[in-house]
Amino acid sequence: AQSVSQHNHHVILSEAASLELGCNYSYGGTVNLFWYVQYPGQHLQLLLKYFSGDPLVKGIKGFEAEFIKSKFSFNLRKPSVQWSDTAEYFCAVGLVTGGFKTIFGAGTRLFVKA
């Protein structure tokens, strides 16, 4: 069965620290890859996406992610986090199995200390 694994459920960082959140998926076919963010009290918003082409994609607010096909991974990175990055981050995979559907990971809750 298709699945998405996020390696860390909770991450605590100090401001200016670097961030890397892991994401692996299990599916051998063509995929679209997404990172969504949910700030406290707000709805899910798209942070960045990969459809094809350059495997290093840049998103909003200084985030980037790298698709490594051989590792079935799509890790999220940011060189220097800010207090305002405190949120929950969800990796998601879009795939075609009959129809097209999007599967989410369990999420990583990031807390950035000021």
Next chain:
Amino acid sequence: EAGVAQSPRYKIIEKRQSVAFWCNPISGHATLYWYQQILGQGPKLLIQFQNNGVVDDSQLPKDRFSAERLKGVDSTLKIQPAKLEDSAVYLCASSWVGLNTEAFFGQGTRLTVV
């Protein structure tokens, strides 16, 4: 561009009662999703529509959950009768059809079953 609208924002019911949630997707989006997000978990797809047809309802507990999108625009999700374990946030999302699209999410309805 108006976003995905959901109502109500919050609902508290007793177990064995029924409840309904409403969603109005972004104009022109043929694909509509209902997700269930239990506290501490990622969103789980319950049902996916393309226009007024069901694409995927494999994870919908059909003995108690039902959903419709009669005119291919707005949608309702119903739970009858509710159980304690149905307490969750119910998210509606919409997108253009097919691969290489992203889902846009509403604010969600937080359901508490007591």
